[in-house]
Amino acid sequence: MSPILSFDRVTYRYPNAETPALEDVSLDVEPGELCLLAGLSGHGKSTLLRAACGLVPHFHGGRFSGAVTLAGMDTREHGPARLGAVAGALFQDPETQLVTSSVRSELALSLESRGCGAGAVARGVEEVALALGIDGLLDRSVHELSGGEQQRVALGAALAGRPPVVLLDEPTSQLDPVAGDELIGLLRRLNQEWETTVLLAEHRLERCLSVADRVIALRRGRIAHDGDPASFLAWAAGESPALQTPGAKLFTLAGLRPLPVGVRQARSLLRDRGLLPEGGHSEPTGPPASERGDAHTGRARAKVVGRRIARRSSAAALRVRGVWHELRDGPAILRGLDLTLHPGETVALMGRNGAGKSTLLRHAAGLLTPTRGRIERAGRVALLLQNPGDYFVHEHVAEEASAQALQAVGLQGMAERNPRDLSGGERQRLALAIVTGDGDPPAVLALDEPTRGMDRESKAELALELRRRAEQGQAVIVATHDPEFAASCARRAILLADGRVIADGPASELLAGGWYFATETARILGGAGGALTPEQGADLLALHEAATRASRQDAPHVTARDPDLRGVDADALETDAVAPGLMR
Amino acid sequence: MFAHSRPFFYRRLASPLHAARAGVGAIWALVLTAAGLMLFHPLVLLALTLAVLGAGYGAGVGRQLARTLRTAAIVVVPIVAINVLVSRDGLTVFARLGDLGPFGQGNLTVEAAVYGAVIGLKVTLLILVTTLASLAVDPDELLRAFRRMSFRSALTASLSTRMIPLLAADSERLAEAQRTRPTGAPTGPRARVALLGAVVGGSLDRAMDVAATLELRGFAVARRPRRRALMRRPWSRHDVAFACSSAAILALVLMGELGEGASFQAYPLIHMPVTVATGALCAALLAAILLPFTDRQGIDP
Numbered sequence: 001m002s003p004i005l006s007f008d009r010v011t012y013r014y015p016n017a018e019t020p021a022l023e024d025v026s027l028d029v030e031p032g033e034l035c036l037l038a039g040l041s042g043h044g045k046s047t048l049l050r051a052a053c054g055l056v057p058h059f060h061g062g063r064f065s066g067a068v069t070l071a072g073m074d075t076r077e078h079g080p081a082r083l084g085a086v087a088g089a090l091f092q093d094p095e096t097q098l099v100t101s102s103v104r105s106e107l108a109l110s111l112e113s114r115g116c117g118a119g120a121v122a123r124g125v126e127e128v129a130l131a132l133g134i135d136g137l138l139d140r141s142v143h144e145l146s147g148g149e150q151q152r153v154a155l156g157a158a159l160a161g162r163p164p165v166v167l168l169d170e171p172t173s174q175l176d177p178v179a180g181d182e183l184i185g186l187l188r189r190l191n192q193e194w195e196t197t198v199l200l201a202e203h204r205l206e207r208c209l210s211v212a213d214r215v216i217a218l219r220r221g222r223i224a225h226d227g228d229p230a231s232f233l234a235w236a237a238g239e240s241p242a243l244q245t246p247g248a249k250l251f252t253l254a255g256l257r258p259l260p261v262g263v264r265q266a267r268s269l270l271r272d273r274g275l276l277p278e279g280g281h282s283e284p285t286g287p288p289a290s291e292r293g294d295a296h297t298g299r300a301r302a303k304v305v306g307r308r309i310a311r312r313s314s315a316a317a318l319r320v321r322g323v324w325h326e327l328r329d330g331p332a333i334l335r336g337l338d339l340t341l342h343p344g345e346t347v348a349l350m351g352r353n354g355a356g357k358s359t360l361l362r363h364a365a366g367l368l369t370p371t372r373g374r375i376e377r378a379g380r381v382a383l384l385l386q387n388p389g390d391y392f393v394h395e396h397v398a399e400e401a402s403a404q405a406l407q408a409v410g411l412q413g414m415a416e417r418n419p420r421d422l423s424g425g426e427r428q429r430l431a432l433a434i435v436t437g438d439g440d441p442p443a444v445l446a447l448d449e450p451t452r453g454m455d456r457e458s459k460a461e462l463a464l465e466l467r468r469r470a471e472q473g474q475a476v477i478v479a480t481h482d483p484e485f486a487a488s489c490a491r492r493a494i495l496l497a498d499g500r501v502i503a504d505g506p507a508s509e510l511l512a513g514g515w516y517f518a519t520e521t522a523r524i525l526g527g528a529g530g531a532l533t534p535e536q537g538a539d540l541l542a543l544h545e546a547a548t549r550a551s552r553q554d555a556p557h558v559t560a561r562d563p564d565l566r567g568v569d570a571d572a573l574e575t576d577a578v579a580p581g582l583m584r
Numbered sequence: 585m586f587a588h589s590r591p592f593f594y595r596r597l598a599s600p601l602h603a604a605r606a607g608v609g610a611i612w613a614l615v616l617t618a619a620g621l622m623l624f625h626p627l628v629l630l631a632l633t634l635a636v637l638g639a640g641y642g643a644g645v646g647r648q649l650a651r652t653l654r655t656a657a658i659v660v661v662p663i664v665a666i667n668v669l670v671s672r673d674g675l676t677v678f679a680r681l682g683d684l685g686p687f688g689q690g691n692l693t694v695e696a697a698v699y700g701a702v703i704g705l706k707v708t709l710l711i712l713v714t715t716l717a718s719l720a721v722d723p724d725e726l727l728r729a730f731r732r733m734s735f736r737s738a739l740t741a742s743l744s745t746r747m748i749p750l751l752a753a754d755s756e757r758l759a760e761a762q763r764t765r766p767t768g769a770p771t772g773p774r775a776r777v778a779l780l781g782a783v784v785g786g787s788l789d790r791a792m793d794v795a796a797t798l799e800l801r802g803f804a805v806a807r808r809p810r811r812r813a814l815m816r817r818p819w820s821r822h823d824v825a826f827a828c829s830s831a832a833i834l835a836l837v838l839m840g841e842l843g844e845g846a847s848f849q850a851y852p853l854i855h856m857p858v859t860v861a862t863g864a865l866c867a868a869l870l871a872a873i874l875l876p877f878t879d880r881q882g883i884d885p
Contacts, residue, residue, distance in 0.1 A: 102596065141595035144595055385764065
């Protein structure tokens with residue numbers, strides 16, 4: 001079978017760029033393959049997708065050598081308009097990919113552009129709407145769609161002509177975990193039922209690695225690895241740990257092999273080693289550990305959090321009391337919401353798109369006035385909005401924030417740079433410097449979806465920075481769709497739904513017991529011991545093995561290395577109710 | 585996603601005007617515009633204005649029309665004032681400003697004030713009708729009808745209508761981000777210029793992204809659709825109602841023009857007969873404009 005997409009020694013440099021975005025890239029994609037593009041930010045994933053559909057070089061210009069062939073068409077000879085009939089493309093920001101006013105006309109546009117007859121247009125629109133579950137949106141205006149709905153409509157517009165190839169650039173970056181999983185499932189269905197070839201660039205590999213046939217890793221514009229998901233994980237463990245999925249990292253840290261490509265395989269491997277009970281699904285489906293009377297681990301951790309809260313209850317950094325936000329002639333976005341933040345707390349605010357997270361943060365910062373209820377602030381609330389670029393109005397970094405503020409975020413050497421030329425992580429830090437300023441530190445630092453489009457390295461840096469600020473006494477609240485990031489920076493998690501708080505507790509409980517709002521480590525271990533991160537999970541596994549050895553050799557007490565698991569000891573693990581998933 | 589209560593652009597609502605096909609809605613709006621341009625009797629214009637406001641509430645966009653009315657006042661007041669100052673045709677002087685040199689005697693007349701108010705009322709009516717049409721007539725559907733003549737021009741126009749709310753949202757976001765600075769949003773001319781620069785820069789980025797999307801959707805190879813390719817849909821009760829309403833409004837306007845019911849002269853002395861015919865014309869116009877909104881069947885988006 002001849003490849004549907006082929007890169008032959010492609011090297012490409014954007015106009016005025018010093019280094020090539022793609023360098024000597026050669027690859028063949030077979031029809032019906034689902035390929036995942038992995039790599040850190042700025043290492044060529046988006047450029048490769050843009051080269052596949054002809055936007056590079058036709059639209060972006062620059063210097064291009066080599067050849068890209070899509071369905072037999074050389075992209076140097078055929079422009080994006082012709083290639084678009086073969087390859088549907090979906091990029092990060094759905095808002096700019098909707099070019100008409102209504103959903104129906106959006107889906108019809110590409111068919112009408114190609115001169116399809118009325119019947120073909122109507123059928124194409126109807127079928128793609130049904131396939132993507134957006135038939136109920138057909139007569140809606142694109143302005144009133146949520147981010148998730150916009151993403152689905154943009155995908156529908158790309159698929160309306162039933163192209164044999166679909167190119168997607170981080171399509172889940174703006175979606176909540178539920179919508180993200182739905183989209184990945186949908187892509188798999190398209191791939192399996194219609195043999196659509198899918199080329200998908202994604203940072204959160206754990207979401208889609210298990211459905212991929214092949215993973216292509218890019219490093220500095222070159223192909224660093226090309227193979228099946230299992231071989232990619234083995235490669236990443238040695239060559240590029242930042243690309244590892246949490247599940248693979250858990251296994252690596254625990255010294256287990258082979259590395260799992262998904263939760264199901266990980267659980268199966270752990271079960272084979274006797275680390276999970278036979279035939280179990282996801283164990284702790286009952287109440288969180290701290291609510292169970294016999295839950296040693298949860299109880300220990302809840303006590304720690306409880307002690308901290310009690311210590312600080314006298315001086316709240318932010319108190320939200322019965323706040324309502326009701327739109328005139330519209331729905332209520334917040335419904336009598338109560339929330340208290342204490343100095344030094346790190347809180348992850350989670351929930352589906354439209355749950356009210358952004359509105360709550362805007363109220364906290366005083367950008368909105370509640371229609372009912374009140375908000376008390378111990379000091380200034382600094383709010384970092386979703387898009388750091390919205391803060392930049394000057395030509396130089398030095399004009400955006402003071403030298404002191406820049407130094408605080410490690411950007412002192414970039415004062416003369418243009419803010420728009422900074423990398424994603426640097427832009428985020430500059431925006432942070434702008435909102436926090438150089439005077440007294442804010443009492444509360446609120447961040448709205450700060451990790452959108454960020455790679456794991458940048459996320460880790462941001463989590464570190466947030467923890468540092470919390471240690472200095474600032475209360476930090478982060479609205480995020482990313483459970484892994486939430487677990488890495490927050491001790492407390494709050495789940496919002498329909499403008500109300502539906503769950504509020506230690507992150508170790510809230511992010512451990514669910515399907516969607518749970519980390520991969522927690523899903524693998526069934527929430528056992530409240531372990532959320534690979535490090536905690538590996539500690540727990542090591543602890544269990546040590547406890548097993550100790551029981552055999554009558555060895556004394558073993559304690560976890562991870563500070564978050566200090567409350568968990570080998571004795572505690574002897575209780576089935578504490579860590580049922582780890583006991584046989 | 586952060587929600588806004590009342591956007592100022594088209595969105596499909598449950599109303600008879602939204603349910604009518606865009607072509608019929610556009611013709612209805614054009615007929616209202618023609619009525620506003622052709623008629624001069626202040627009472628008839630007032631009735632038309634009230635009817636259009638009523639239609640706005642019937643279409644679920646009354647609040648936006650009320651806001652537009654406030655904006656229109658900013659335009660209308662100078663029109664009246666200028667007409668009073670520059671018009672020399674009236675005979676009933678209510679204030680004398682004396683000799684204004686090259687401008688002659690500065691006599692302010694009642695006729696000039698009334699005529700200025702009539703022009704102001706016409707301008708208000710046109711602004712209201714345009715706003716109502718932009719809020720309740722689907723621009724995509726309308727522009728699709730023009731694709732037979734020029735596909736790309738129609739699509740470009742369609743794209744422009746899409747860019748307006750997009751850029752409005754961008755500037756709103758940018759302004760909101762500036763408000764989160766510890767010192768608040770920067771003020772002063774320099775800050776405004778910097779903000780404007782950022783908005784313009786951002787809009788160029790937006791335009792690039794949208795252009796890339798259009799490229800991939802086949803804009804560059806777009807072909808004029810065959811006649812049979814245009815989607816046909818049966819006439820709904822609302823299509824028929826608004827088409828009949830358009831015909832009735834046009835007939836009433838012509839009757840008003842030809843008969844005495846809507847006759848009006850401002851100069852040299854005000855001639856504004858208020859007869860039974862005037863009242864009947866006002867009532868008939870109100871009925872013709874508002875009756876289609878009473879049928880609420882089958883209007884769900």
